[in-house]
Amino acid sequence: MSKEAVLKYNTEIPTLGPAKTTTPLGHTKYVDESQPQSLIMTPEELAELENDTVTMHFEKAGPRKKIYFDPSKTKCAIVTCGGICPGINDVIRALVLEAHFNYNIRTVLGIRNGFRGFIPKYGYDVMELTPERVTNIHHFGGTILGTSRELQDPAEIVDSLERLNINVLFVIGGDGSMRAAKAIMDETFRRKRKISVIGIPKTIDNDINFITRSFGFDTAVGKATEAIQCAHVEATGVDMGVGLVKLMGREAGFIAAQATLALQEVNFLLVPEVKFSLEGENGFLAALERRLDSRKHAVIVCAEGAGQDLMCEKIKRDESGNPELGDICGLLMQRIREYFEKRGKECTLKFIDPSYIIRSVAANAADRVYCTFLGQQAVHAAMAGKTGMVVTHLKSSMVHLPLDLVALKRRSLNPHSDYWCTVMESTGQESYFLT
Amino acid sequence: MSKEAVLKYNTEIPTLGPAKTTTPLGHTKYVDESQPQSLIMTPEELAELENDTVTMHFEKAGPRKKIYFDPSKTKCAIVTCGGICPGINDVIRALVLEAHFNYNIRTVLGIRNGFRGFIPKYGYDVMELTPERVTNIHHFGGTILGTSRELQDPAEIVDSLERLNINVLFVIGGDGSMRAAKAIMDETFRRKRKISVIGIPKTIDNDINFITRSFGFDTAVGKATEAIQCAHVEATGVDMGVGLVKLMGREAGFIAAQATLALQEVNFLLVPEVKFSLEGENGFLAALERRLDSRKHAVIVCAEGAGQDLMCEKIKRDESGNPELGDICGLLMQRIREYFEKRGKECTLKFIDPSYIIRSVAANAADRVYCTFLGQQAVHAAMAGKTGMVVTHLKSSMVHLPLDLVALKRRSLNPHSDYWCTVMESTGQESYFLT
Amino acid sequence: MSKEAVLKYNTEIPTLGPAKTTTPLGHTKYVDESQPQSLIMTPEELAELENDTVTMHFEKAGPRKKIYFDPSKTKCAIVTCGGICPGINDVIRALVLEAHFNYNIRTVLGIRNGFRGFIPKYGYDVMELTPERVTNIHHFGGTILGTSRELQDPAEIVDSLERLNINVLFVIGGDGSMRAAKAIMDETFRRKRKISVIGIPKTIDNDINFITRSFGFDTAVGKATEAIQCAHVEATGVDMGVGLVKLMGREAGFIAAQATLALQEVNFLLVPEVKFSLEGENGFLAALERRLDSRKHAVIVCAEGAGQDLMCEKIKRDESGNPELGDICGLLMQRIREYFEKRGKECTLKFIDPSYIIRSVAANAADRVYCTFLGQQAVHAAMAGKTGMVVTHLKSSMVHLPLDLVALKRRSLNPHSDYWCTVMESTGQESYFLT
Amino acid sequence: MSKEAVLKYNTEIPTLGPAKTTTPLGHTKYVDESQPQSLIMTPEELAELENDTVTMHFEKAGPRKKIYFDPSKTKCAIVTCGGICPGINDVIRALVLEAHFNYNIRTVLGIRNGFRGFIPKYGYDVMELTPERVTNIHHFGGTILGTSRELQDPAEIVDSLERLNINVLFVIGGDGSMRAAKAIMDETFRRKRKISVIGIPKTIDNDINFITRSFGFDTAVGKATEAIQCAHVEATGVDMGVGLVKLMGREAGFIAAQATLALQEVNFLLVPEVKFSLEGENGFLAALERRLDSRKHAVIVCAEGAGQDLMCEKIKRDESGNPELGDICGLLMQRIREYFEKRGKECTLKFIDPSYIIRSVAANAADRVYCTFLGQQAVHAAMAGKTGMVVTHLKSSMVHLPLDLVALKRRSLNPHSDYWCTVMESTGQESYFLT
Secondary structure: OOHHHHHHOOOOOOEOOOOOEEOOOOOOOOOOOOOOEEEEOOHHHHHHHOOOOOEEEEEEOOOOOEEOOOHHHOEEEEEEOOOOOOOHHHHHHHHHHHHHHHOOOOEEEEOOOHHHHHOHHHOOOOEEOOHHHHOOHHHOOOOOOOEOOOOOOHHHHHHHHHHOOOOEEEEEEOHHHHHHHHHHHHHHHHOOOOOEEEEEEOOOOOOEOOOOOOOOHHHHHHHHHHHHHHHHHHHHOEOOEEEEEEEOOOOOOHHHHHHHHHHOOOOEEEOOOOOEOOOOOOOHHHHHHHHHHHHOEEEEEEEOOOOHHHOOOOOOEOOOOOEOOOOHHHHHHHHHHHHHHHOOOOOEEEEEOOHHHHHHOOOOHHHHHHHHHHHHHHHHHHHOOEOOEEEEEEOOEEEEEEHHHHOOOEOOOOOOOHHHHHHHHHHOOOHHHEO | OOHHHHHHOOOOOOEOOOOOEEOOOOOOOOOOOOOOEEEEOOHHHHHHHOOOOOEEEEEEOOOOOEEOOOHHHOEEEEEEOOOOOOOHHHHHHHHHHHHHHHOOOOEEEEOOOHHHHHOHHHOOOOEEOOHHHHOOHHHOOOOOOOEOOOOOOHHHHHHHHHHOOOOEEEEEEOHHHHHHHHHHHHHHHHOOOOOEEEEEEOOOOOOEOOOOOOOOHHHHHHHHHHHHHHHHHHHHOEOOEEEEEEEOOOOOOHHHHHHHHHHOOOOEEEOOOOOEOOOOOOOHHHHHHHHHHHHOEEEEEEEOOOOHHHOOOOOOEOOOOOEOOOOHHHHHHHHHHHHHHHOOOOOEEEEEOOHHHHHHOOOOHHHHHHHHHHHHHHHHHHHOOEOOEEEEEEOOEEEEEEHHHHHOOEOOOOOOOHHHHHHHHHHOOOHHHEO | OOHHHHHHOOOOOOEOOOOOEEOOOOOOOOOOOOOOEEEEOOHHHHHHHOOOOOEEEEEEOOOOOEEOOOHHHOEEEEEEOOOOOOOHHHHHHHHHHHHHHHOOOOEEEEEOOHHHHHOHHHOOOOEEOOHHHHOOHHHOOOOOOOOOOOOOOHHHHHHHHHHOOOOEEEEEEOHHHHHHHHHHHHHHHHOOOOOEEEEEEOOOOOOEOOOOOOOOHHHHHHHHHHHHHHHHHHHHOOOOEEEEEEEOOOOOOHHHHHHHHHHOOOOEEEOOOOOEOOOOOOOHHHHHHHHHHHHOEEEEEEEOOOOHHHOOOOOOEOOOOOEOOOOHHHHHHHHHHHHHHHOOOOOEEEEEOOHHHHHHOOOOHHHHHHHHHHHHHHHHHHHOOEOOEEEEEEOOEEEEEEHHHHHOOEOOOOOOOHHHHHHHHHHOOOHHHEO | OOHHHHHHOOOOOOEOOOOOEEOOOOOOOOOOOOOOEEEEOOHHHHHHHOOOOOEEEEEEOOOOOEEOOOHHHOEEEEEEOOOOOOOHHHHHHHHHHHHHHHOOOOEEEEOOOHHHHHOHHHOOOOEEOOHHHHOOHHHOOOOOOOOOOOOOOHHHHHHHHHHOOOOEEEEEEOHHHHHHHHHHHHHHHHOOOOOEEEEEEOOOOOOEOOOOOOOOHHHHHHHHHHHHHHHHHHHHOOOOEEEEEEEOOOOOOHHHHHHHHHHOOOOEEEOOOOOEOOOOOOOHHHHHHHHHHHHOEEEEEEEOOOOHHHOOOOOOEOOOOOEOOOOHHHHHHHHHHHHHHHOOOOOEEEEEOOHHHHHHOOOOHHHHHHHHHHHHHHHHHHHOOEOOEEEEEEOOEEEEEEHHHHHOOEOOOOOOOHHHHHHHHHHOOOHHHEO
8 A cells, every 4th residue: 555545544533723612412332532542444445455554443433421512602604506416404493403402502594505505795694503493404405505616715614714703614525625625624724713614524425535324315315216117117107118217326226226125126336336338248238138029028227427438529528527427328228219210229217416406305214314414413512622524323323524535535436346236137137237 | 958968978887787696795685777966066067067946856876786797707907098196096996895795706807008018019918807916905105007198099909909818897997097998988888888987087177077076186185285385495595585386277276275274374376277477567476476465474375277378389289189288387486586677676586397297196085985986886887787977976976977077178276166256265366467 | 744854954145245346366166056066865865864865955165256345354263173183274375375375365364273372361363364373283283272172162262363353253163062063153143243154064984964075084084094004914813813903983874884894804894873782693793703713804993972872971071062982892802802702713913093193194195185175165155244154065066054954963874874884794794793 | 352252253154065067157257266255344333243253264255166056957946924014025036036036046935924834734736937027026015925923843854855856945034933934944954865954134224233224124214204204294283283103113123213314204213222211300200291392393213122111011922922911002102191191281193104115015126136136146255055053144245144143033213222212312312211
C-alpha cells in the first residue's frame, strides 16, 4: 500500500477545542473517547476502498459527558442541498427535536433553497425551526427547506454564518455538498471561527464512499419494487411482452440491484458497473430474444447510467458538474423494436420511469429510524465540538467519519462480489452477454 | 328529437328464448321483470346523451327465478381484450365463483390473449378456470388470461365457440370490444346458435357511453393522486419548481379531473375536452408565469389527449384503430423551458408519467366490490338467457344495457357541468386562458 | 300512508331570507332554484323510508348567482363532534379553501373539542383556520379541531355564536349532532338571529337516514378488508384455524357487509339486522363446525352490534346516550372454544379488532373527492342563506336535505334487499342458521 | 471466562463429509473455506453474549466450488413451525427457486402444518413445491405450508425423512424449533444418515441469540408504526386523550423500541427488560398525569411481556411451553381509569392491539431481500454438506452459526446500551419512574 493510501484513510475527526461544559443529557452512559470502534474489513471491502488495513479504527458516535458548546448560547442552522430523496424531513426533524428537547437549544434556523439561502442576492429569509414547525414534516417527502444544486462561495457562506451568529451548521447533501462543507470548515478554520460543520450525506444512489447505507435508500428500493411489479404485470399481460423499468443510478446500480433482489421477477439487470454489448450472439438483444422465445415475456431493469459507452453523443455537464447522461432506455427501446421487427417477431414493449415518484415519497419506518439516529448523533457530535465530519452506520455501529473520506470518491457495485453473485442468481441472467 | 335518436335509446335487451328452468339459487327474492327500473335524467345528462326522454326505463340486473340455461349442461368462456386496467382479475374471479358456487356450473374456460385466443393459427390453449385457480388472482393487477388489441373475424370466433361447445361468452373489453361482442352476437343469431354474449365494459378512461363509472376507475384515480403528490413535493422542493404529471385520457379527462379533486394541489388541469392556447396574454404560458411569480411553484396535470390541436403532426392510427396521439407533454416541456429561458427566469421542471403504474396495480376495495357485483350480475343475466348486453351501475341501480347503446359513442367531460365547475374551483385555474 | 309520514318527508329547506348579493364566483353556470332535482325511489327504498311517494323532489346543491351573505362581512365557524372517522380534516380543509379562495371570506374559526368549545367553562380558545393552517391536514386522520361526545345547551352555544359574531356554523357530526344542529337553528330563529346552521353528517357506520354514503365509509371499508385479509392468513395458516374480525356497526352492518363483498374471503357475516342463534342444528356453532370439517378453516366477520339478544346483561348507556353494547365477540370466542373442546375437536381461534385503526386513518382518494364536494357545496348553501340542512349525494346528484329528515331515524341494512342477497352469495353462508 | 463459556461459543459447523462434487453454479467466485469471517465484538455485545472473546471467527455463507450432494439425486424438504411472521413464504420461495434453477434439484417437498406433517397419525399429505407453485406466494403473509406449535418425537421425524428419501431438511421456526432441528440432526447422526438439517430462525420478537435481525422484523416494525400513528390520532383528537398500543414482545421489547424510534410520537414505552412501578411519585401513573397536565395527550406503547411482576396471577404455560403472559394492557387500562377517576380528571383511553395484523402481512422489500439471501445461502450450505446450522446476517456479513449457539438462550434489549439511550431520548420519558 502506498503512503498516500494510508493518508487517505486517516479516520481522525477535527475538533474545535476541549469539551469543558457538562452535558444537560443526564444519561447513564456516555461514549468513552479513549476506546475507538475497531472494525475488521473484508477482502472485498479492502479492494473497494483500495486499502489494505484489515482492522480500522473509528471514533464512536454518541453523547459525550463533557461538551464543547454551552447549549444556552448555541445557535444551529440546517441546509439541504442537491436532489431530494426520502427522509430529508426526518433528519431535519430529528436534529430539531434533539437540539430542542435534549440539549435545550433555543434556536435552530432553516436555510432556504440550499446554499443559495446563505447568499444575500437571492433574498431568501431563514425559517425558524421550532418543534411545532417540524412535528409533522416526516409524513411528507422532499424537504421543507427547499433545495438547489449549485455550489456557492464558501467565504460568502461563512460571512452569512457569522452574520447570523451560527455555531453549528448541519449540511444535508450529496458528495459535492460534502466537499462544500469541507471548504466551509476550512474557511472557518482560516478565520479562526469556532463553528462546527457536520455533514449528513444524502444520496439516493447509495454511492457515497464508506457509507454502505444512505438514508432513503431502503424506501427507494421499496418504491422501485412496486414499479417493477407493474412492469411484470404489463409484460405478462400480453404474448411476448417486455417491461422496461428505468431506475436511478448514474454511476452505481445499487437501487436497481437491490430492487431486483427484492422482487425476483427481473430477468435482465443493466447497471453502469458492468459493460454489455447489444449485438452479436452474446449480446443483450439475442439474449432477450432467447428469453422471449422460451418464456414469452421479460422484465428488464436498467440503471440510468448503464451502457453509456453504447452511445456516441458527447458528454455534457449539468450545473452540479455531473455529466449529463445519454438516454440508454431510449436507445434500448429503439434497438429492441428494430431487432424484433427485422426478425418478424412480435414484441410489446412498455416503459416505466418511476424516478421522480421514488425520490419524492416519505421515508418508510426503517429509514425513519435511521434518520432519527443520524439526527441525534449529529447533534451529539456538534455539541462535543467535532467538525468536518459525518455520522454514519458502519457494520452495525454508529461512527464518525472525516468529510475527507466520504468526499474522496464514489462507491459502486463490485461485480466480483458475493452480493453481485446473489443478484445474478436471482435474475438467471445469461452472464455471457456481459463482456 | 329525431326518430333516429329515439331508436338509439331503445333499452330493450335481446333474449335467447323463454326461461323455463328453475334457478338453483334458492333466494328469497328475485327480479320481477315486469317492473323496469325507471330513472330520471338530469338536463345535463340529456344533453350528454343527445336525448330528451326525461324518464328512462331499464331492465333491472339480478337473479331470475326461472333461467334459460340448464346449469349442469352450461359451459362458459371468458375473454379479456385491449389494454389492462385494475380489476380485470376481480371480474374474472367473480364470474367463476358465481358460476361455480351459486349455479353449479362445472366448466368455465379462459380464452388466452384476447380474441386471438379463438383463432387457431395463434395456437393458444384455453385455460380451465376453477375456483382454486382464481382464488387469489384479485391480489394482482393485469389479467391472468392475457390480452391483445386487434379484433378478429366474428365468424372465426363463433366457429371456435361452437367447437368448444360454449353456451355463454363473457367479453371484458373497451368500446371496440363491445362492438366486436355485438358482431359476435349477430353471427350467433345468423347461425341460430343459442349462445349468450355478455359484455363487461372496461375502460380506464371512464369514457364508455352511459357507463358513469367503469371498474378500475376509482383505483386509477387513487394511484394518480400519489403521482400528483410526488409532483407537488418536487415542485415545492425548489424555488420556481414546476411538476408536470401526464395522466391517461385520450378523449376524456375523467381521471385527470377526479384526481385533481382528490388532491387539491393541482394548479392547472389540461383535458381533451377544453381547448387552450399556449401563447398570448390569456394563454397557458403567461398564466403559468403569473402563478410562479406569485406562489413560486406550480403543479400541472395533463391528460394525454389534451391540446392535440396545438400540434401539426399528422394523425396516425394504432392497431386498434385509435388515433396515435401527439406528445403534448413533450411540447409543453419544450415550450415552458423556452418561455422562461427567453424571459431570463428560472424554472425547474419535473415530469412524471405514471400511466403504466396506474393501470397495472390491483384493484382497491371499492373497485373489488364493484367487480363482484358486475361478475355476479353478468352470470345472472347470461343464465336468464339475455344476450347482447352489458351490466352496469346507473344512478345507484344495477341495470342491463344493450351493447348497441354503450358502443354508440364515447363519453366525455362536459365543461358546462356542475362537476367541471367544482374542478375549476379546486384548481383556482384562471379560466381566461381556456378559449 | 299516514299524514304524518307525508309530513316527515317534507324536503323543503329553511332560508334566512332573500338572496340579494351577487356571488363573487364568476361561474358560467349556477343552480336554477325553480328546477328541483326529481328522483325516482325504488320499492326497496320506499320500504326503507316507510314512504310511498315514488318521485321525490329535492333542492339541488351548488352555487347560486345571488347569495344572502356579503362575503366581506361573513364570519364562519366549524365544529367537529362525536367519534372520529376518515375525512373530517378533508371537509374542514374544503370548507376553508372554498370560503377563502372562492368567496373571499376572511375569517373561518375552528371551535375546539366539539360543542364544548362553545362553553366558556371549558376555557378552550378558538383556532384561526387559514389556508396555510389547513393546507396539509388532509394527510392526517382524526380532526385537528378535537372532538367531544356530549351535547351542550343550545342557548349557550348561540350565546357564543353571538359573542363571536358568527354568521355561518358548520357542524360536522353524527345524528345526535344533527339534532343538536337543529336545536341550535331553532334557537337562532327564536332569537331572530340570521345565522346559517349547516350540517355535514358524519357516521362511520353509514347509518344516517337518507344518506346512502357518508364520507369516510369508503376508506373504512378499504381498511377493514386489510384486517379481514389478515384474519384469512391466520385462519389458513393452521389446521382448523378460525379468524374472527370485529368491525364497527352498532345498529347497522354496512361496513361489515361491504368489506365482505370486497374481499370475498368471509365465510360468516354477523350483523345487528339479522338475528341468529348459537345452538342447535341450525345454529351458528353447528354451521361453523360443518364449515371447518369440510374446509379446515373459516373467517368470521362480526359487526359490534350483532347478536345483542344473545346476551342477558342489562343495557347501559354512554355519555352520548348510545346504549353500551354487550361484547358479542367475547361471547363468540368463549362459546366457540367450549363447543369444539366438548367435541374433542381442535380449533385455533385468532381475534382481530381493528376499530381504532380503521377510524383514525386518513381518507382515501374517493373520500377526498367526496369531502371536497361536501365542503364546497356546504359553503354554497350557507352563502345562499340556507339553514337547518345538510348536503349529500343522492342517486348521483348533490342535493340539500332538511336536518329534520336526516335526524329522523337511522338507516340499517335491509335483509330482503338485492344488496344483501349479493352479500350472502359472496359468503356462501348457510342461511338456515339465521332465524 | 469460564471453560463452559468458551465451549458455548464454539462457532464450528458440523459437516456430513468431504465435498467432492462440482457445483453446477458456474460462478466466478466461491467461498474460500480457509478464510473465516472475523468480527470484532463491542463491549456491549460481549456483555450480552456473556463472552469475552473480542474477535470471533465465523464460517462464511455462500456457494462452494465443491459440494457434498449430487443435485440430480437430492431431495429437499421444508417445514414451517410456530407462529407466523412476515417473510416465511419469501424464504420458501427463495429455497425452491435456488434449488430448482441454480442447482437443478428436481424435488422440493413442503411438509404441512409444522412438525405434525411428519407424523403419520395426522394424515397430512406433502405438497410438491415447484417454481410454478411458489412464484407468487411472496405476495401473501403467513405460510402456504401451514404451521403448528407442538414439537414431535425426533425419531418419528427421522423415520419420515427416511421414508420420503429426504437429503436436506430446512426448518423455519423459532428457538424451540431450532432446538428440535438440533435433536433431529442428533438423531440422523445416531442413525448415520447423511441428512443435512438447516435452520432458518424465525421470531417476530427478534429475540434469537446472536441473530441481530430476524426476517420479518423490519416489516413488523413498519406495520407497528401505523398502529402507533392511529393511537396518536386518537389521543390528539380529544382533550386528555390517551392512546395505548400493545405490541409483540414476550421477553424482549425490540419491536416496541424500534417502532418508537421510527415514529417519535411515543411518550411512554414499556418493555419486559425494564421494570417499573405504577404507584408513587415516581410511578408510571403519576408520570402519565404530569404528561397529560402539560400536553393534554399521551401515547403509550407496551410490549406484551412488560410489567409481568405487577400481576399476581400464577404463570401458566401454553403448548409450546411458553409461559402464558398476564394481561398487562388490561391492567394498565383499569389502573389508569381508576387513577384519573379518583382525581376527578378526565381521561379518554383508546386501546389498539394490532398483533395479528402485524404478523400476518406480506414482507416489505427489505425483508424480501433478506429472505432471498437467507434462502439462497441456506441451499448453498446444505449442498456443501453442512448440517446443524443456521444462516444469518452478522455485522454486514452472511455467516453460518451452529444451531447450538442460536438455541442457547434468547436475546433481549440491553437497558444500558446506546440504543436504549437513543430510544429514551426519543420518548422524552421521565426515567425516574423506571426503577
